[in-house]
Amino acid sequence: MQISTIGFDADDTLWHNERFFQLTQAHFAEVIAPHMPQGAAGDHLTERLIAAERRNVTHYGFGVKGFTLSMIETAIEVSEGRVPASVLAEILAAGREMLTHPVDLLPQARATIEALSGQYRLMLVTKGDLIDQERKLAQSGLGDLFDAVEIVSDKKPEIYAQVFARHGNGAARGLMAGNSLKSDVIPMIEAGGWGVHIPHDLTWALEHAPAPDTHPRFAQLPDLGALPALIAKIEAQP
Structure with a gap:
């Protein structure tokens, strides 16, 4: 046939495509690191972000918007609710920037x-x-x-x-x-x-x-x- x-x-x-997600994820790790509990490792942050994406994909779908919301959720979780609004704003800005990257x-x-x-x-x-x-x-x-x-x-x-x-x-x-x-x-x-x-x-x-x-x-x-x-x-x- x-x-x-x-x-x-x-x-x-x-x-x-994925390289833009990984660059943004690296930036996310940098801005959230000062607000994580002492001794928390970068691998822990990656695991928490992947877990959030896995939970959220059925609600937010695939793509930049769901990824951005998962970063915000992870930032709140790993900082135990102490992440400043300025950092959340920076994460939002990083997500918006992803929506303009060149093809x-x-x-x-x-x-x-x-x-x-x-x-x-x-x-x-x-x-x-x-x-x-x-x-x-x-x-x-x-x-x-x-x-x-x-x-x-x-x-x-x-x-x-x-x-x-x-x-x-x-x-x-x-x-x-x-x-x-x-x-x-x-x-x-x-x-x-x-x-x-x-x-x-x-x-x-x-x-x-x-x-x-x-x-x-x-x-x-x-x-x-x-x-x-x-x-x-x-x-x-x-």
């Missing part, structure tokens, strides 16, 4: 999409803050190359089934490429399609998952530029 529709993740698949395409992102455009239906499937994702897509210069764009609240098998049916011939004839095993690969395979992992050096802790190495519709590539050759190989199979 030939592939008709190809989905691409956005953040850390087509353009850099920096990953190597081979444009060339790969251009190589596949016209041969397949191309779809961007991303999650996060709606306005921020629309901004990044507009600034990326890639928008006109996609036949469809889906900004979803979460990436689950039923979501992939719906969007690949809406914009293609169903998930069974679809392929999803992305840097997250948990969000881009595993649920797409569970929906019946191909899941292609494009690893990125920086991946958010909540996106880690074991690779489905033995599944016949799983593949891992060194970079996005290898995707057209993989698709040709898949379609050459009897």
Whole structure:
């Protein structure tokens, strides 16, 4: 069964994203450190922030806004309620700054999409803050190359089934490429399609998952530029 529709993740698949979160998290650690109990370590702060993000993602969703609110919650918790308003204001400012960072395409992102455009239906499937994702897509210069764009609240098998049916011939004839095993690969395979992992050096802790190495519709590539050759190989199979 030939592939008709190809989905691409956005953040850390087509353009850099996680590095801005990590830079902001490092700044957060600096400003909150003087207000943490004596002897508290940086690892403790990281664990508390990840725990807050894990709790809050179902309420605030994915993206900068949820991350900023989780930093504020963590600052109040680790300081035992003594964090000054000025520090909270600085954390808010850091979050707003993240919403203006420039879009920096990953190597081979444009060339790969251009190589596949016209041969397949191309779809961007991303999650996060709606306005921020629309901004990044507009600034990326890639928008006109996609036949469809889906900004979803979460990436689950039923979501992939719906969007690949809406914009293609169903998930069974679809392929999803992305840097997250948990969000881009595993649920797409569970929906019946191909899941292609494009690893990125920086991946958010909540996106880690074991690779489905033995599944016949799983593949891992060194970079996005290898995707057209993989698709040709898949379609050459009897």
